[in-house]
Amino acid sequence: MDHSSGGAIGETPYPPVFVGAMKEELDALLGRYPTKMAALLPTLWMVQRERGWVSEEAMVEVSQELELTPAYVKGVVTFYTMYHQHPVGRYFIQVCTTSPCGACGAEKVVETLLEETGCADLGATSPDGRFTVIEVECLGACGFATPIMVNDEFIESVTPEKVSQILSQFK
Ligand code: FES
Structure with a gap:
């Protein structure tokens, strides 16, 4: 070729x-x-x-x-959301905000993730290049709201209170 x-x-x-x-x-x-x-x-x-x-x-x-x-x-x-159409942070965070998780507070988790990562908006990368946060449809763990994926790592039952500790694991 x-x-x-x-x-x-x-x-x-x-x-x-x-x-x-x-x-x-x-x-x-x-x-x-x-x-x-x-x-x-x-x-x-x-x-x-x-x-x-x-x-x-x-x-x-x-x-x-x-x-x-x-x-x-x-x-x-x-x-497919797994393919990035623009550069993303080292840690790509996907948050389920479909209705069942939405009813359990997923929006608040998203808000807290954006605040604590410093990402200006969904899909934007944090100024330090570490994080990009997006919302996705059902991640198949509806009984464990709110689930998130950080790259390939699956984390269940995320609450706004847990966000800071979770983010600290991803340097
Ligand atoms: S609706 Fe959130 S994991 Fe299924």
């Missing part, structure tokens, strides 16, 4: 993700799937692991690698 066609967008040169060892890893990954399209989710995951988020340029690169349209790739990226 020739990366040069997607190498520069606007004035900032875009360094391709899939070169060298990353390209070898992608080729090995593709060998395990029946079609290139079937490997889209793990390919996007590789991008996020490498860059921390999935930029528009990366979506174009992935579309070239997997022989898909950029619109298709973007549709998948925007469907």
Whole structure:
């Protein structure tokens, strides 16, 4: 695959993700799937692991690698909250605010998280680069409101009073 066609967008040169060892890893990954399209989710995951988020340029690169349209790739990226479409903090916090958790005070948990992390708003990153907080739909732990996820770590029964102690674990 020739990366040069997607190498520069606007004035900032875009360094391709899939070169060298990353390209070898992608080729090995593709060998395990029946079609290139079937490997889209793990390919996007590789991008996020490498860059921390999935930029528009990366979506174009992935579309070239997997022989898909950029619109298709973007549709998948925007469907899943696990893919970041802009840079996020080192700790990405997802808070369930669906009705059952909402009835148990999830909004207050969100408010406290925003206050104590210093994030100006949902989706914004704290000035120290540590945290980004977003609201998500049901995390599947409705009996343990309010559940949150900090990166891959699942934490149940979060209350505003517990927020400070929880955040202190994530430096
Ligand atoms: S509604 Fe919050 S975890 Fe299900």
